[in-house]
Amino acid sequence: MSKIEIVYIGNKPIKKDTVTCSRLVFSRHDPVAVDNDVGQRLLEYPTVWVLKDNLGEVLKKQEQQDQLLAEAKAVEAANQAKQQKDESYLVTINDEEIDIAKYSSRQLDTLVEAEDLVITVPKKPVQPYRDAVRDSLRNEAESTDAIRGE
Structure with a gap:
């Protein structure tokens, strides 16, 4: 059976495969070789798992989202400080x-x-x-x- 490399991109440091019951354990952002049919089922959840080849653009997108979130929090904190004043x-x-x-x-x-x-x-x-x-x-x-x- 052919294998593909899947990467866990969620928020937890470690994720156990509860979708296919394969008992695989994924570390965040570390590729794991899985059977093709297991990998295809996992890829049905694109916010949790991606192909190893797509990891770079996913990380870049997450970084941009984190930066936007940080900017929004800074603006909100400034607004709250102004409102309190x-x-x-x-x-x-x-x-x-x-x-x-x-x-x-x-x-x-x-x-x-x-x-x-x-x-x-x-x-x-x-x-x-x-x-x-x-x-x-x-x-x-x-x-x-x-x-x-x-």
Whole structure:
């Protein structure tokens, strides 16, 4: 009987043949010579086994998919970090972090006066006013950091 070389390309380090009950054990990306009829049955699962000759292009394709996945995860992490920052009301004043989430409009007024901020948003409702104060304080802190060279 003729033999062909089959390569396991799945995620596990070792795969046992449960399809044909041949008791063959495949190491990931290592070719194994199998009988032609067993090999043909295994090749019916192209996401698990491929011919040895096709391994190079499959690895290249997996590498591209891994790179795209890594880029997508990086973008998602950046989006989550931005969202967390947008939802947070921690601001830095004189190298001290202050949470203004619970500040009333009068406390915010005092903060605006003390920091000489120019806020054009109306004081009522409080939430948009709080957002404007937070954004203004963060912009001021960023510009101060840029001047310091940090």
